[in-house]
Amino acid sequence: MEKTSWEKIETEPLSPGLTRQTLHGEKLSFARMQLKNGTIVPRHQHANEQITVVTEGALQFRFDGREIVVAKGEMILIPADVPHAAEAIGNSETLEIFAPCREDWKTKKDDYLRAKK
Template sequence: MNVTSRRNARRRHAASPNSAKKRIFRQKGVTKTRIAAVLKHVPWNTVELENLNPLLQRQFVVGSGIMLARVLLKKGCIVPEHSHVNEQLTYILEGALKFWIDGREIVVKAGEVLTIPPNMPHRAEALVDTVDLDVFNPPRADWIDKTDEYLRSN
């Protein structure tokens, strides 16, 4: 095979997104599996707003392997120490939360993101009225089945 033929073969292979993905997975030694996912378009005003306690409300949308939650905390709301098997990303839209994690105090303000690894104990307090978006991977089963008593008892 001459240089031009090899170059054209590479271009044909690269033009196919499926073959490129398969090649990447093969290189990493990962078995590719597909999880059936459903396309959703969800306006927040159509999602149930749960009143967990007088200072805490939330809404969430669940995908096939991820969860997005909109959490509304009134000033002084305490989220007691807890941990979970889920990786968590917290993005503060409005307000500020103070977290206690691994012996540290971390204040996360509007426009900032905090990443919390799986199984890391943490607690938080709303310093002012706060709106945050939390992303969990995998989805929080205790939130879905409403067995998250640590949030409901305040």
């Protein structure tokens, strides 16, 4: 057991307009993501349940045939294996909780988020 702060956690640039800080536990992952206006998180799905809390700006989530805007102070629960995408409306920041742990993030095999070189 050890306390930490966002200032001590590495900020990982993933693509233009998208950065992430992540803390992994044994059974969950917790992250802070910062997205510039118009940044798109491409459509993807994962075996993890996801809770996204918007702390700045807003995100427009896209599910099959449905769009949901989640604004500052709101949150959304996305069940496991549900395909989704998101777009930042204004400069935005989110707190993300995933269970179980995001192994693809730990091993940097989250290509859907990373800029192609």
